Amino acid sequence: MLTFILKRLGLAVLVAITVSFISFSLLFLSGDPAAALAGETASGEDIEAIRRLYGFDRPMLVQYGEWLFSALRGDFGESYYFKLPVASLIADRLQVTMLLGLCGILFALLTAVPLGVAAAIRPNSIIDRLALFLSVAGQAMPSFWFGLILIVVLAIQLGWLPPSGASTWRHFVMPTIVLGYYAMPAIMRLTRAGMLDVLESDFIRTARAKGAGETRVLFKHALRNAIIPVVSLAAVQMGFMLGGSIVVESVFALHGAGFLAWESIARNDLPTVQALILVFSMFYIIFTFLADVLNAWLDPRMRSA
Amino acid sequence: MTTPLLSVKNLNLTIPTGSGTLHAVRGIDFDLHRGETLSIVGESGSGKSLTSLALMGLLGKSIARSADEMRFDGIDLLAANRRVMRDLRGNRIAMIFQEPMTSLNPAYTIGDQLTETLLLHRKVSKSVARARAVELLEKVGITAAESRLSQYPHQLSGGLRQRVMIALALMCEPDLLIADEPTTALDVTIQAQILRLLVDLTREMNMAMILITHDLGVVARVADKVAVMYAGELVETGPAQEVFATPSHPYTRGLLRCIPQPGKTERGAPLGTIPGVVPSLIGEVSGCVFRTRCPHARAECRAEIPQYGTPSHGFRCVYDDGALSEEGEFA
Numbered sequence A: 001m002l003t004f005i006l007k008r009l010g011l012a013v014l015v016a017i018t019v020s021f022i023s024f025s026l027l028f029l030s031g032d033p034a035a036a037l038a039g040e041t042a043s044g045e046d047i048e049a050i051r052r053l054y055g056f057d058r059p060m061l062v063q064y065g066e067w068l069f070s071a072l073r074g075d076f077g078e079s080y081y082f083k084l085p086v087a088s089l090i091a092d093r094l095q096v097t098m099l100l101g102l103c104g105i106l107f108a109l110l111t112a113v114p115l116g117v118a119a120a121i122r123p124n125s126i127i128d129r130l131a132l133f134l135s136v137a138g139q140a141m142p143s144f145w146f147g148l149i150l151i152v153v154l155a156i157q158l159g160w161l162p163p164s165g166a167s168t169w170r171h172f173v174m175p176t177i178v179l180g181y182y183a184m185p186a187i188m189r190l191t192r193a194g195m196l197d198v199l200e201s202d203f204i205r206t207a208r209a210k211g212a213g214e215t216r217v218l219f220k221h222a223l224r225n226a227i228i229p230v231v232s233l234a235a236v237q238m239g240f241m242l243g244g245s246i247v248v249e250s251v252f253a254l255h256g257a258g259f260l261a262w263e264s265i266a267r268n269d270l271p272t273v274q275a276l277i278l279v280f281s282m283f284y285i286i287f288t289f290l291a292d293v294l295n296a297w298l299d300p301r302m303r304s305a
Numbered sequence B: 001m002t003t004p005l006l007s008v009k010n011l012n013l014t015i016p017t018g019s020g021t022l023h024a025v026r027g028i029d030f031d032l033h034r035g036e037t038l039s040i041v042g043e044s045g046s047g048k049s050l051t052s053l054a055l056m057g058l059l060g061k062s063i064a065r066s067a068d069e070m071r072f073d074g075i076d077l078l079a080a081n082r083r084v085m086r087d088l089r090g091n092r093i094a095m096i097f098q099e100p101m102t103s104l105n106p107a108y109t110i111g112d113q114l115t116e117t118l119l120l121h122r123k124v125s126k127s128v129a130r131a132r133a134v135e136l137l138e139k140v141g142i143t144a145a146e147s148r149l150s151q152y153p154h155q156l157s158g159g160l161r162q163r164v165m166i167a168l169a170l171m172c173e174p175d176l177l178i179a180d181e182p183t184t185a186l187d188v189t190i191q192a193q194i195l196r197l198l199v200d201l202t203r204e205m206n207m208a209m210i211l212i213t214h215d216l217g218v219v220a221r222v223a224d225k226v227a228v229m230y231a232g233e234l235v236e237t238g239p240a241q242e243v244f245a246t247p248s249h250p251y252t253r254g255l256l257r258c259i260p261q262p263g264k265t266e267r268g269a270p271l272g273t274i275p276g277v278v279p280s281l282i283g284e285v286s287g288c289v290f291r292t293r294c295p296h297a298r299a300e301c302r303a304e305i306p307q308y309g310t311p312s313h314g315f316r317c318v319y320d321d322g323a324l325s326e327e328g329e330f331a
């Protein structure tokens, strides 16, 4: 198990370095950064001056090394647009996004897994149909539309929840539901299919032949095996949610990292874009790694992989 | 005579299929006493596994079970609720499944899976359960038993998994052990060894055993009683020695012809086979099911077939013994 973890960790670090290099090179792929900084009216000499001032004239690898080293210390430079340190800008916005992402994935898992299990225990029953309906509806309905419906019903008509903002936990209820519901159908269907499959297997019959009760058969013997692919899927969705949802953040006026990404791309704010890409990728890498470790714990066959 | 440990009368199993009802098992009767080994033989698909799963109450949801009687040590298995069945399974009735490669849970260690059975049924500590698991693993011939407890199924070969399954079935010293082809995954020398072991253990623990196998050689060596199954029916049942000495049903004779006999069969000679195909069991099944392959079949074989022979050695065929000559039987 320990060698497995170390191997996966090594792999994660390699991927992280590659990703960091790619996100750094974006600066150069998107045109001349000195020209962008200098503005449209600048003369050739001004651009040259800026190039030297910011060190864009040095070899790329040197610049990458410098950038990476600062990034590791949490220094991502200064935002061209906000004129603030990128690190504090992102840290500020990430709080909202991370809270929302965590709540969203928890909501998705806590609805999808029990529903998937219940649907698999009794295929074609009422509960199975309900699960199918919820999952089809979840996939067909655009998030912004679902969000607006919730605002109209829960906030405006019933007045139960605030329509927008991020100051109290009540502000997060509707965004959590919208974001979580977006991830729910895939998790639900994977859980249901996995359970159906596992419940047919010979070792489940063995568990019953031992005299194990139905709850033990379902949760100790079946779910443990059926949940393995769900863990990987949830990790990817988690990484996705931590990247922030521009739609959900806009509908509920939660200014999180997703919104920041949109703003900084629109404003050509390269240091911020670069840092965001790096941070989002790191989330993916970290969650994939954690999912691998969790899966190896769940499924001993993976430990030797 | 003492009351049997297990008594089954007129067991029928039906499975709904797209093209009608499959009468997979029909009219099964047998009794089994403590310490006895009953061997069920018959070709693939004859309903041996279904019959044993019916005893365990582990049939799939779609399969319907009916019987006049199914009694285990005074307990009416037909009326038993889930609680009662759960207390019996793994505890007083245990089963070794035909599929050793897939019958262990890949997510748990051998030790967890072995001790689980004992912990479910007995108020014992984990360490007592582990000691019992080690003892049984050693008994079924697994070396370094202690260290196997922390291994996972995928780390064991098929033969070892089969032995683990046997140990698992024995954890609670069941009164009845159902062994469904317990040696299929093993090579020939180990097969003999494991069978010997099962027989010794049944003696030692005074267990009754239902041993399902294709291998008549095995039956001849270990069974007290034989039940020959064909297309869902028991065509002949009786004490093993009698059935082997005077097989009365044409199918039994055909089967016996299929095993090479030392001295009689020439080396390299092809094994005997029974020509013909098994009839479909979908829809009403009437008359003798073997008539599509029987060399003696005649008009009466389409009607209801009476049971002949003695109460202990019975068979279902229109020819009551003697009238049947071996001539013309399967070449």
Ligand SMILES: Nc1ncnc2c1ncn2[C@@H]1O[C@H](COP(=O)(O)OP(=O)(O)OP(=O)(O)O)[C@@H](O)[C@H]1O
Pocket: B015, B022, B024, B042, B043, B044, B045, B046, B047, B048, B049, B050, B051, B060, B098
């Ligand atoms: N769930 C099911 N659905 C449909 N048919 C089934 C089902 N289970 C068993 N059968 C059929 O019932 C018959 C008896 O099956 P069973 O497994 O009892 O045979 P068997 O005698 O154990 O054969 P083998 O020696 O190959 O193990 C077979 O024809 C099989 O196809």
Ligand code: SF4
Pocket: B249, B250, B251, B288, B289, B290, B291, B292, B294, B295, B296, B297, B298, B301, B305, B316, B317, B318, B319
């Ligand atoms: S009843 Fe007829 S068909 Fe059936 S085994 Fe006897 S002789 Fe053959």
Ligand SMILES: [Mg+2]
Pocket: B048, B049, B050, B098, B180
């Ligand atoms: Mg079978």
